[in-house]
Amino acid sequence: MLEQTQGLHEDATDLGGRGRVSDYIALLKPRVMSLVVFTAAVGLVMAPGNQHPVLSFISIFCIAVGGGASGALNMWWDADIDAVMSRTKMRPIPAGKITRQEAFSFGIVLSFGSVLTLGLVANWVAAGLLAFTIFFYVVIYTMWLKRCTPQNIVIGGAAGALPPMVGWAAVTGDVTLVSIALFMITFTWTPPHFWALALVKSDDYQKAGVPMLPVVAGETATRYQIVLYSLLLLPVGMSPYFLGFASVFYGVGSAILGLVFLSYGIRVWRVREGDAAKKTAMSLFRFSLFYLMLIFAGLLAENMVSLV
Amino acid sequence: MSKQNAVLSEEQIKTRRGRSVAIAVTLGVLVALFYVITIVKLGPGIMARPL
Numbered sequence: 001m002l003e004q005t006q007g008l009h010e011d012a013t014d015l016g017g018r019g020r021v022s023d024y025i026a027l028l029k030p031r032v033m034s035l036v037v038f039t040a041a042v043g044l045v046m047a048p049g050n051q052h053p054v055l056s057f058i059s060i061f062c063i064a065v066g067g068g069a070s071g072a073l074n075m076w077w078d079a080d081i082d083a084v085m086s087r088t089k090m091r092p093i094p095a096g097k098i099t100r101q102e103a104f105s106f107g108i109v110l111s112f113g114s115v116l117t118l119g120l121v122a123n124w125v126a127a128g129l130l131a132f133t134i135f136f137y138v139v140i141y142t143m144w145l146k147r148c149t150p151q152n153i154v155i156g157g158a159a160g161a162l163p164p165m166v167g168w169a170a171v172t173g174d175v176t177l178v179s180i181a182l183f184m185i186t187f188t189w190t191p192p193h194f195w196a197l198a199l200v201k202s203d204d205y206q207k208a209g210v211p212m213l214p215v216v217a218g219e220t221a222t223r224y225q226i227v228l229y230s231l232l233l234l235p236v237g238m239s240p241y242f243l244g245f246a247s248v249f250y251g252v253g254s255a256i257l258g259l260v261f262l263s264y265g266i267r268v269w270r271v272r273e274g275d276a277a278k279k280t281a282m283s284l285f286r287f288s289l290f291y292l293m294l295i296f297a298g299l300l301a302e303n304m305v306s307l308v
Numbered sequence: 309m310s311k312q313n314a315v316l317s318e319e320q321i322k323t324r325r326g327r328s329v330a331i332a333v334t335l336g337v338l339v340a341l342f343y344v345i346t347i348v349k350l351g352p353g354i355m356a357r358p359l
Contacts, residue, residue, distance in 0.1 A: 017316075020323050021330045054348050058341060121345055 016099035023092040027075055027103055028068030028110075035292070036067035036163045042296045043167030043182055045303050046245070051122070051171045059122045059170040063163055066114035066130045070137040070159070072107035076100050077142050081208040087201060107138075122170035129169050133162040147209070150216040157190030158183075164296075181239045182299075188236045189292055192229045192265060195222050196285040199268070200278050223269045226284070230265030234258035237295055250298050261291050 040063040044056055051059075075082065075093055083094035092098040111134050119127030141156030149155075161183045168179035195213055198205060199222060202214040214222040235242075237258045241251030264284040271280040316324070 017320060018323060019327070021326050024327075024330075052348050054344060058345065117341075121349075 014099055016102045018096070019092060019098040019102060023097045024106060026092050027072040027098065027106060028065075029071030029074075030068075032071060032160075033064055033068050035160075037064045038293070039182070039186060039296055040064075040163035040167035042300045042303075043164030043179060044170055045167075045300055046178065046182070047168040047171035049171045055121050056170070059118060059126065060167065062114045062118035062121065063130060063166050063170075065110050066118070066134055066166075067163065069107045069110035069114060070134045072103050072110065073134070073138040074142045076103040076107055077138070078146075079103075081147075081210060084208040085201070085204040087204060118166075118170065123173040125173045125175075126166055126169040129162060129166045129175075133159055133166060136162070148211065150211050150213040152211070153194040154191050157187050157194075160190060161186035177243060178240075178245050181243055181245075184236050184239065185233075185295060186292065188229060188233045189288065192226045192233070192261075193285065193288040193292075195226050195229075196268065196281045196288065198222065199281040200285070219272065223272070227262075227265045227269050230262045233261060237261075237291075240299060246299060246302055250302055253298055254295060257291050257294055261287065264288075 037060060041060055044051075044060060075091055078088075079093040079100050082088035082091050088094065093100055093103055111131075115127050115131045115134070118130050137156070137159035141152065141159055145152040145156050164182035164186070165175060165179045168182070169175060198212040198214050199219060202212065202219070205212040206215045213225060234255070235258075237254045238251055240246035241248065241254065246254075261284075264280075264287050267280050268277075268284050271277050
């Protein structure tokens, strides 16, 4: 944390006021937000109970804003390392469009607003889970784990995996085995997804002093972990079928997707040299996004069909 | 920009206007949102509640 504070070079007299509306939207990490909205919507649709569609829509909106707020607070804290990494140096704060103070205020207002509104619209269990998600992402992952352990994204992945649980709780007001299974899918998916990117961007992470697994343990250990988690993801991805809340069609589909994921992981393990290695890692990264989208789309489709 | 006698450039005035419009729209949406939430949660009997 000390390093983080020392890394700030912002002029204390800078009052800001340069940011466009699009810069504030960029602070919300819209691409991450779309994943949050999608997985939360699946949790909400799958949950048993009768919630008014308008309240469901507003609940999803609150979860999306809460997710965006944690993105803004992440950028507030990580402005120093974002400025160093090629992938993030054009973000609004390192680009000089928004001050850290502005990003912090924006994130805090949206955090409290989204949690309180979700509590009023749905229930306080869902609101509590959303507050915990923001807290986990900002304090546990961003402020603490990210800069001190190579297991940062393993544990920090919990924050990204919580939205379907929040969506489920918005309808039922509780946490059940089904919502935990939805959580586990994203939680197990996160490490191979991020480590594939880290293999390509390891120089960036090293420059920024972020102890990602390839930087600390080396690329071989990272490839081994990717295969291990890909193997684990196969049964976890199929768990909705094993637990009886998805059909055999989903079971077969998720098994095929899990096997393809594993084959990408094995390819990353085998191809280790030069540009081919980077291309293989990027292929896994792209397929992992496709995998998660299809898994949740499959669950959503099955539930939509059963509703008709 | 110093805290005193800050003179805004054309560009800054333009971006400030954009932000002001966005804040106004957000407030309007929030008012509509809370109105809809009230109607949906309390229903048409909202005015027939005992004092």
